[in-house]
Amino acid sequence: MNEQPKADTVGYKHPPKEHQYQRGQSGNPAGKPKGARSFKSDLRDELSELVSMTEGGREIEVSKQRLLIKRLVASAIEGDARAIATVVSFCVRAFDHGDSDDVSEASEDRAIIQAFARGRAPRRRKTAAHTPKEQI
DSSP: OOOOOGGGOOBTTBOOGGGSOOTTOOSOTTOSOTTOOOHHHHHHHHHHSEEEEEETTEEEEEEHHHHHHHHHHHHHHHTOHHHHHHHHHHHHHHHOSSOOSOHHHHHHHHHHHHHHHHTOOOOOOOOTTTSOOOOO
């Protein structure tokens, strides 16, 4: 058999030494430049810019984000179904902290959901009101 040393092996996932990256050389030299801005940071900056608007007969400066919210809420108040749905979904996301008046009911619901998730749902006890009456 013709045995080659492992260092000289060329094939799948083993390029010849002269074609391998040299130490300190990047595999993507023209990659993302330092300081390149992401879409998220650009959007945040754009929405925080101030614009002038007239409200109640006087001109005020508000952020673009605030202006969008004002117009969306105004459309919802006028009866636009899409605007209403959008405002409600935003409210659910923004104000859903789990704080409610029915704290005990919510904790009981959570316990039931967790029991189902574990695969052992609690069984209800049969009470007199729930058992069928014997037939004569």
